Amino acid sequence: xxxxxxxxxxxxxxxxxxxxxxxxxxxxxxxxxxxxxxxxxxxxxxxxxxxxxxxxxxxxxxxxxxxxxxxxxxxxxxxxxxxxxxxxxxxxxxxxxxxxxxxxxxxxxxxxxx
Amino acid sequence: xxxxxxxxxxxxxxxxxxxxxxxxxxxxxxxxxxxxxxxxxxxxxxxxxxxxxxxxxxxxxxxxxxxxxxxxxxxxxxxxxxxxxxxxxxxxxxxxxxxxxxxxxxxxxxxxx
Numbered sequence: 001x002x003x004x005x006x007x008x009x010x011x012x013x014x015x016x017x018x019x020x021x022x023x024x025x026x027x028x029x030x031x032x033x034x035x036x037x038x039x040x041x042x043x044x045x046x047x048x049x050x051x052x053x054x055x056x057x058x059x060x061x062x063x064x065x066x067x068x069x070x071x072x073x074x075x076x077x078x079x080x081x082x083x084x085x086x087x088x089x090x091x092x093x094x095x096x097x098x099x100x101x102x103x104x105x106x107x108x109x110x111x112x113x114x
Numbered sequence: 115x116x117x118x119x120x121x122x123x124x125x126x127x128x129x130x131x132x133x134x135x136x137x138x139x140x141x142x143x144x145x146x147x148x149x150x151x152x153x154x155x156x157x158x159x160x161x162x163x164x165x166x167x168x169x170x171x172x173x174x175x176x177x178x179x180x181x182x183x184x185x186x187x188x189x190x191x192x193x194x195x196x197x198x199x200x201x202x203x204x205x206x207x208x209x210x211x212x213x214x215x216x217x218x219x220x221x222x223x224x225x226x227x
Binding site for chain 2: 033035037042043044045046047050091093095097100101102103104105106107
Protein backbone atom coordinates (compact mmCIF):
# COMPACT_ATOMS: atom_id res chain seq x y z
CA UNK A 1 0.00 0.00 0.00
CA UNK A 2 1.14 3.51 -0.72
CA UNK A 3 2.01 5.82 2.15
CA UNK A 4 2.60 9.56 2.23
CA UNK A 5 4.59 11.25 4.99
CA UNK A 6 4.78 14.93 5.84
CA UNK A 7 7.35 15.28 8.58
CA UNK A 8 6.68 18.95 9.37
CA UNK A 9 3.50 19.36 11.44
CA UNK A 10 3.93 23.14 11.42
CA UNK A 11 5.95 25.67 9.46
CA UNK A 12 6.08 29.45 9.55
CA UNK A 13 7.32 32.08 7.12
CA UNK A 14 7.54 35.83 6.95
CA UNK A 15 5.42 37.56 4.35
CA UNK A 16 7.31 37.89 1.01
CA UNK A 17 9.77 35.17 2.00
CA UNK A 18 10.09 31.64 0.61
CA UNK A 19 9.14 28.44 2.38
CA UNK A 20 9.49 24.78 1.46
CA UNK A 21 7.15 22.05 2.67
CA UNK A 22 8.43 18.48 2.62
CA UNK A 23 6.72 15.29 1.52
CA UNK A 24 7.97 11.76 1.01
CA UNK A 25 6.04 8.79 -0.24
CA UNK A 26 6.43 5.08 -0.61
CA UNK A 27 5.25 3.13 -3.65
CA UNK A 28 6.31 0.24 -5.82
CA UNK A 29 4.61 1.73 -8.87
CA UNK A 30 6.46 3.57 -11.60
CA UNK A 31 3.55 5.63 -12.91
CA UNK A 32 1.55 7.83 -10.57
CA UNK A 33 0.49 11.37 -9.75
CA UNK A 34 1.40 13.65 -6.87
CA UNK A 35 -0.55 16.63 -5.64
CA UNK A 36 -0.44 19.43 -3.12
CA UNK A 37 -3.78 20.55 -1.71
CA UNK A 38 -4.39 23.64 0.39
CA UNK A 39 -7.02 23.60 3.14
CA UNK A 40 -7.77 27.07 4.54
CA UNK A 41 -9.83 27.55 7.73
CA UNK A 42 -13.00 27.11 5.65
CA UNK A 43 -11.78 23.48 5.25
CA UNK A 44 -12.37 23.49 1.50
CA UNK A 45 -9.78 21.35 -0.32
CA UNK A 46 -8.11 23.40 -3.04
CA UNK A 47 -5.68 21.93 -5.57
CA UNK A 48 -2.41 23.87 -5.59
CA UNK A 49 -0.26 21.88 -8.00
CA UNK A 50 0.08 18.44 -9.59
CA UNK A 51 3.01 16.42 -10.91
CA UNK A 52 2.94 13.39 -13.17
CA UNK A 53 5.66 10.91 -12.26
CA UNK A 54 6.63 10.30 -15.89
CA UNK A 55 7.51 13.97 -16.33
CA UNK A 56 11.04 14.91 -15.37
CA UNK A 57 10.31 18.61 -15.38
CA UNK A 58 9.13 20.02 -12.07
CA UNK A 59 5.64 21.56 -12.11
CA UNK A 60 5.16 25.26 -11.44
CA UNK A 61 2.04 27.35 -10.89
CA UNK A 62 2.80 31.03 -10.40
CA UNK A 63 4.43 31.34 -6.95
CA UNK A 64 4.17 27.59 -6.30
CA UNK A 65 6.69 25.06 -7.54
CA UNK A 66 7.70 21.55 -6.67
CA UNK A 67 10.97 19.68 -6.37
CA UNK A 68 10.16 16.16 -7.52
CA UNK A 69 12.89 13.60 -6.85
CA UNK A 70 11.53 10.30 -8.15
CA UNK A 71 14.43 8.11 -7.06
CA UNK A 72 14.31 9.56 -3.55
CA UNK A 73 10.48 9.49 -3.54
CA UNK A 74 10.41 13.08 -2.44
CA UNK A 75 7.96 15.80 -3.49
CA UNK A 76 8.47 19.17 -1.79
CA UNK A 77 6.44 22.33 -2.34
CA UNK A 78 8.11 25.72 -2.54
CA UNK A 79 6.05 28.84 -2.00
CA UNK A 80 7.78 32.01 -3.13
CA UNK A 81 6.85 35.55 -2.12
CA UNK A 82 4.57 34.19 0.62
CA UNK A 83 1.31 36.03 1.18
CA UNK A 84 -0.99 36.17 4.19
CA UNK A 85 -3.58 34.28 2.16
CA UNK A 86 -1.21 31.33 1.87
CA UNK A 87 -1.75 30.52 5.52
CA UNK A 88 -3.49 27.14 5.62
CA UNK A 89 -3.03 23.43 6.13
CA UNK A 90 -1.20 21.87 3.18
CA UNK A 91 -1.64 18.24 2.25
CA UNK A 92 0.57 16.19 -0.02
CA UNK A 93 -1.32 13.44 -1.84
CA UNK A 94 -0.53 10.44 -4.01
CA UNK A 95 -2.66 8.83 -6.68
CA UNK A 96 -1.88 5.69 -8.60
CA UNK A 97 -2.49 5.92 -12.31
CA UNK A 98 -4.56 2.76 -12.05
CA UNK A 99 -6.95 3.92 -9.34
CA UNK A 100 -8.53 7.26 -8.69
CA UNK A 101 -8.32 7.42 -4.90
CA UNK A 102 -6.01 9.87 -3.21
CA UNK A 103 -3.74 8.92 -0.32
CA UNK A 104 -2.97 11.95 1.83
CA UNK A 105 -0.15 12.86 4.17
CA UNK A 106 -0.79 14.13 7.68
CA UNK A 107 -0.65 17.77 6.64
CA UNK A 108 1.53 20.77 7.46
CA UNK A 109 0.07 23.89 9.04
CA UNK A 110 1.64 26.95 7.43
CA UNK A 111 1.58 30.26 9.29
CA UNK A 112 2.49 33.45 7.46
CA UNK A 113 3.70 36.36 9.63
CA UNK A 114 3.20 39.93 8.42
CA UNK B 115 -16.60 27.34 -13.16
CA UNK B 116 -18.36 24.03 -12.42
CA UNK B 117 -18.15 22.84 -8.86
CA UNK B 118 -19.02 19.95 -6.59
CA UNK B 119 -21.83 20.85 -4.20
CA UNK B 120 -22.46 19.21 -0.84
CA UNK B 121 -25.45 19.53 1.46
CA UNK B 122 -25.91 20.15 4.27
CA UNK B 123 -22.84 22.11 5.30
CA UNK B 124 -23.30 21.04 8.92
CA UNK B 125 -25.44 18.29 10.41
CA UNK B 126 -25.91 17.40 14.04
CA UNK B 127 -27.41 14.02 14.80
CA UNK B 128 -27.98 11.81 17.78
CA UNK B 129 -25.97 8.64 18.20
CA UNK B 130 -27.74 5.69 16.59
CA UNK B 131 -29.59 7.81 14.04
CA UNK B 132 -29.26 7.44 10.30
CA UNK B 133 -27.80 10.29 8.27
CA UNK B 134 -27.58 10.90 4.55
CA UNK B 135 -24.95 13.24 3.19
CA UNK B 136 -25.60 14.55 -0.29
CA UNK B 137 -23.31 15.56 -3.10
CA UNK B 138 -23.87 16.83 -6.63
CA UNK B 139 -20.70 16.10 -8.62
CA UNK B 140 -19.70 18.00 -11.74
CA UNK B 141 -22.02 16.90 -14.53
CA UNK B 142 -19.57 15.27 -16.97
CA UNK B 143 -17.53 13.53 -14.28
CA UNK B 144 -17.50 9.76 -14.12
CA UNK B 145 -15.74 8.82 -10.89
CA UNK B 146 -17.01 9.76 -7.45
CA UNK B 147 -15.45 9.55 -4.02
CA UNK B 148 -16.13 10.09 -0.37
CA UNK B 149 -13.37 11.07 2.03
CA UNK B 150 -13.44 11.71 5.76
CA UNK B 151 -11.36 14.05 7.90
CA UNK B 152 -11.58 13.78 11.66
CA UNK B 153 -10.80 17.17 13.18
CA UNK B 154 -7.08 17.90 13.11
CA UNK B 155 -6.22 14.69 11.32
CA UNK B 156 -5.46 13.69 7.77
CA UNK B 157 -7.99 13.13 5.02
CA UNK B 158 -8.91 9.46 4.65
CA UNK B 159 -10.40 7.67 1.67
CA UNK B 160 -13.74 5.95 2.26
CA UNK B 161 -15.10 4.76 -1.07
CA UNK B 162 -14.96 5.22 -4.81
CA UNK B 163 -17.88 4.76 -7.18
CA UNK B 164 -17.90 4.26 -10.93
CA UNK B 165 -20.47 3.02 -13.40
CA UNK B 166 -23.10 2.74 -10.69
CA UNK B 167 -21.12 0.49 -8.42
CA UNK B 168 -18.44 0.66 -5.76
CA UNK B 169 -15.00 0.31 -7.34
CA UNK B 170 -12.98 0.41 -4.15
CA UNK B 171 -13.57 0.89 -0.43
CA UNK B 172 -11.38 1.28 2.62
CA UNK B 173 -11.56 -0.66 5.87
CA UNK B 174 -13.37 2.31 7.38
CA UNK B 175 -16.27 1.75 4.99
CA UNK B 176 -18.00 -1.04 6.90
CA UNK B 177 -21.59 -2.29 6.78
CA UNK B 178 -22.82 0.89 8.45
CA UNK B 179 -21.96 2.86 5.33
CA UNK B 180 -23.54 2.79 1.91
CA UNK B 181 -23.43 4.93 -1.21
CA UNK B 182 -25.72 5.36 -4.15
CA UNK B 183 -26.38 7.57 -7.13
CA UNK B 184 -30.18 7.44 -7.20
CA UNK B 185 -30.97 9.82 -10.03
CA UNK B 186 -27.85 10.27 -12.14
CA UNK B 187 -26.90 13.57 -10.49
CA UNK B 188 -26.89 13.16 -6.72
CA UNK B 189 -24.30 10.98 -5.01
CA UNK B 190 -25.14 10.11 -1.43
CA UNK B 191 -23.37 8.64 1.57
CA UNK B 192 -25.57 6.99 4.16
CA UNK B 193 -24.49 6.09 7.66
CA UNK B 194 -27.07 3.72 9.12
CA UNK B 195 -26.47 4.01 12.83
CA UNK B 196 -24.12 6.83 13.69
CA UNK B 197 -21.48 6.54 16.39
CA UNK B 198 -19.67 9.30 18.24
CA UNK B 199 -16.50 8.47 16.28
CA UNK B 200 -18.28 9.21 13.00
CA UNK B 201 -18.04 12.91 13.87
CA UNK B 202 -15.87 14.35 11.10
CA UNK B 203 -15.79 16.44 7.98
CA UNK B 204 -16.99 14.43 4.99
CA UNK B 205 -15.81 15.43 1.53
CA UNK B 206 -17.23 14.39 -1.78
CA UNK B 207 -14.96 14.52 -4.82
CA UNK B 208 -15.32 13.75 -8.49
CA UNK B 209 -13.03 13.35 -11.48
CA UNK B 210 -13.74 13.15 -15.17
CA UNK B 211 -11.28 10.35 -15.94
CA UNK B 212 -8.58 8.57 -13.96
CA UNK B 213 -5.91 10.87 -15.32
CA UNK B 214 -7.53 14.13 -14.31
CA UNK B 215 -7.56 16.01 -11.06
CA UNK B 216 -10.13 15.61 -8.33
CA UNK B 217 -12.55 18.41 -7.55
CA UNK B 218 -13.71 18.54 -3.96
CA UNK B 219 -16.93 19.81 -2.48
CA UNK B 220 -16.85 22.20 0.43
CA UNK B 221 -17.53 19.36 2.88
CA UNK B 222 -20.25 18.42 5.35
CA UNK B 223 -19.39 18.68 9.01
CA UNK B 224 -21.12 15.82 10.82
CA UNK B 225 -21.44 16.05 14.58
CA UNK B 226 -22.77 13.01 16.44
CA UNK B 227 -23.95 13.73 19.97
